[in-house]
Amino acid sequence: MPRNVRKATHTVYDLRVHLVWITKYRYKVLTNDVGHRTRELIRQFCSQNDIYILKGVVSKEHMHLYVSYPPTWSISEMMKRIKGMTSRKLQQEFPNLGKQYWGKHFWAIGYGAWSSGNITDDIIQEYLKHHETEKTNKLSNIALE
Numbered sequence: 001m002p003r004n005v006r007k008a009t010h011t012v013y014d015l016r017v018h019l020v021w022i023t024k025y026r027y028k029v030l031t032n033d034v035g036h037r038t039r040e041l042i043r044q045f046c047s048q049n050d051i052y053i054l055k056g057v058v059s060k061e062h063m064h065l066y067v068s069y070p071p072t073w074s075i076s077e078m079m080k081r082i083k084g085m086t087s088r089k090l091q092q093e094f095p096n097l098g099k100q101y102w103g104k105h106f107w108a109i110g111y112g113a114w115s116s117g118n119i120t121d122d123i124i125q126e127y128l129k130h131h132e133t134e135k136t137n138k139l140s141n142i143a144l145e
Helices: 032-048 075-093 121-129
Strands: 006-008 011-013 015-022 052-058 062-069 112-116
Antiparallel strands (some): 015 112, 052 062
């Protein structure tokens, strides 16, 4: 998948993350209309918040979402908002879910998040090593050693 650097005022970035979260009790409810509506709600949220969906999968009891997002979002805030909004809307629109989710919690607590990029730790270390020259300040190495 080609990488696209995104730009904002005074900012250049390419932040990507793979997110995974599950339904409470791993109930297999993300099928048929509920699954389609979940996908639609997530698409709407991302579109409205400058979050690009690079890939997404709705499974019966969990979600995978691979997104590019702006630095104004933290991953925890993004997940809180996605899970909260979808839980609220799905339970409003599908009252039968209330029988399984009597506590109004549709998603299980927590999520998985894995950062993604085409630059490895070794590449960054090598890049920074080349910036350590005789011309730099003796305090240029700010690593906590």
